[in-house]
Amino acid sequence: EAGVAQSPRYKIIEKRQSVAFWCNPISGHATLYWYQQILGQGPKLLIQFQNNGVVDDSQLPKDRFSAERLKGVDSTLKIQPAKLEDSAVYLCASSLDTGRETQYFGPGTRLLVL
């Protein structure tokens, strides 16, 4: 069974530029999560989708971050414009259902904002 796929793996941009990350969850998983992990810290949830609806986006900086999961499968996370403090690893995870199910993580996208 294929795992969670993410691309790109690495991205370097200058501040004020925009960037987009893509995630394809495990087949059949209804719930998709985007996390931000700053070096030395645990993952911080940015947004959670159940199929194509948003369940929780309380920690998403909506003035610059946006995410969509239009067909309830793959998802895109965008940052526009990027700030230096956005440098982090962006992790995508998926689970069969919301709440108590195990989350399976992709390899992450390492973003460096200069």
Added chain:
Amino acid sequence: AQKVTQAQTEISVVEKEDVTLDCVYETRDTTYYLFWYKQPPSGELVFLIRRNSFDEQNEISGRYSWNFQKSTSSFNFTITASQVVDSAVYFCALSSFNKFYFGSGTKLNVKP
């Protein structure tokens, strides 16, 4: 409020030593789940175990074992006879009230 505390920021051991990673959680939920994940230097979070709040039996998987004690709200993880490949950051997580909470992680260094 729900919370996961991993008080050990970093642990260093010599290969073949046993090591225990501590995890303490807080929740008022009656049904919750606890998890451990491993994050090697490559960066991907690897699922290790999931345990529900009604199952306090300890679990062993090879060199790994987990001790769940509801009375002390702890879910500790022990690696027996550690190996260099065990070097990673280990995260404890709590699923409660339909949300996921990660601890801050414990970095384990296993030296040859």
